[in-house]
Amino acid sequence: MRVTGRAGAGMGEPPKHHVLPKEFREWFEKRGFTGEMSIDQFCVRMERASHEAIHGGGNWKLGRKWPxxxxxxxxxxxRDAEVDAGRMLTRNEVLGIVAKSMKRYDIPMTFTPWRGR
Amino acid sequence: MSDGRSWEGNWKARLYERVRERGYDSLTAFAEARPAVPLYLLAEELGKDDLAAVQVLSGLFAEAERSKRVTRLVRDVLVRELSESLPDGWPAVLDDANRFKVAKALGCWSADTPESHEERARQVGDALLATPPPPGWRPLGPDDELLLTLLPDEEV
Incomplete structure (x- = not known):
């Protein structure tokens, strides 16, 4: 996973989104996502249509039963992996599960920090 | 896998076009012809750069709902997950590293399971951990004996 450093970014760039849900910031902090490794470092740029689709909205109508x-x-x-592991997950283990899921959703595997370019 | 191209345009139409191009009239038929193949490989075969595993999964669930075979699909998804995460089958020893591998597989599977089957999926995971299958156990499809015992076909 690369961290992008595009200079002169601004207009026309797809917006950034947190991959690790902000609502669970504390949960992630307890598992090592603090300081320079906070969840704010793990954002990706996505086009609006893709981003909407991934959150179950936009034009796609899913089978009612699929979450x-x-x-x-x-x-x-x-959380389920953690229960089954019988202990708190490490930061790397969390990232491993996240990376696997990102591939399955075809989310660009290039992290960029929330702040800055 | 590309950088998000899977979500461009009418991906559902694209998905079914690719299925038909390969001579199948449903995603289910395509998937059944590839038992125990991980989802990401199914997606790669259908569209290396422009289809995502999760799209294949959503299509499979939509079809399963219509044909009332959701439970079978839930077993099938576990089989594919285990195939991907535990290619050598169930570990002989559940040390910390192996325990995590199993936990990761079960967690990802659980996250892919519809709400209607959440509780039962949990029970399957608990059962597998409480009474581990024989070392090397590798289900080859949704009709695996052990899986059928743990998650029999009774439509919710």
Whole structure:
């Protein structure tokens, strides 16, 4: 996973989004996502249509029964894995699960920090 | 896998076009012809740069709902997940590293399971951890004996 450093970014760049849900910031902090490794470092740029699709909205109508919305899915995967592991997950283990999920959703594997370019 | 191209345009139409191009009339038929193949490989085969595993999954669930075979699909998704995460089958020893591998597989599977089957999926995971299958256990499809015992076909 690369961290992008595009200079002169601004107009026309797809907006940034947190991959690790902000609502669970504290949960992630307890597992090592603090300071320079806070969840704010793990954002990606995504076009609006893609971003909407991943959150279950936009034009795509899913089978009623499928819970694919990203935030719900990733927290479920992480928390259930933690219960089954019988101990708190390490930061790397969290990132491993997140990376696997990003590939399955075809989310660009290039992290960029929330602040700055 | 590309940088987000899977979500461009009418991906559903694209998905089904690719399925038909390969001679199948449903995603389910395509997937059934590739038992125990991980989801990401199914997606790669259908569209290396422009289809995502999660799209294949959503299509499979939509079809399963219509044909009332969701439970079978839930077993099938576990089989594919285990195939991806535990290619050598169930670990002989559940040390910390192996325990995490199993936990990761079960967690990802659980996250892919519809709400209607959440509780039962949890029970399957608990059962597998409480009474581990024989070392090397690798289910080859949704009709695996052990899986059928743990998650029989009774539509919710």
């Amino acid at each position: 694919g919305e990203w935030n719900r899915m990733i927290m479920k995967a992480l």
